[in-house]
Amino acid sequence: MTPRGRTNQLIYQAELLLEVPAGDDEHAVARRMACEEGALALLELALDAALREITEHARLTRHDWRELLIEKDEDNGKAKGDSNDGIAELERLRELAAEPGTWLNVLIVRLEALQSVEGVARREAGSSLIVAADRIALGDELRWCLKKFKALLLELRETSIEW
Structure with missing residues (x-):
């Protein structure tokens, strides 16, 4: 499978999971x-696969999204991937990751919550609880991302192909 094919596969599988009907039984x-x-x-795996795919020309040794997009180097305070500053695609993604409210920033916040003890998925509030009107369901948020x-x-x- 090609890197592009793997990225597409992971995205498609994530979409499929979001379309699985919950049902109306006790396990819904x-x-x-x-x-x-x-x-x-799966979106996390797709992000790593996409980074591998769009940076193929740079022959990076690592493709972890944390290293390339957000982790800081203690020596200079820049992202560890900053040695790859010539890669426009990475720079664009770093900017999106740092800007609150963007799809990538939201995705990263959810990925960090996924790694926590509490997880990220939540039970919906019962009818006796007041729910904030601006709270978006996780499934809807992931579809948007x-x-x-x-x-x-x-x-x-497109820009990666130019290389």
Whole structure:
């Protein structure tokens, strides 16, 4: 399989998980939460695969999104991937990761929550609880991230092909 094919496969599988019907049995909530967290885990793999794909020309030894997009080097305070500053695609993604409210920033926040003890998927509030009107369901948020990810990936692939 090509790097591009693997990226596409992971994105498609994440989309499939988000479309699994929760059902209406006693396992519906757990099923929905499992599908949401599974889709998020696949999105993390897709992000790594996309980084590998769009930086193929640079022959990077590592493609972990944390290293390339957010981790800081203690010596200079810059992202560890900053030695690859000549890669425009990485710079664009770093900017998105740092800007609150962007799909990549939201995705990274959710990925960090996924690694926590509490996880990221939540039970929906019961009818007796007041729910904030501006709170977006995790599944809807992930669908939005996927849509934006796919659109940007097309652009990043175009610029990467130029190399």
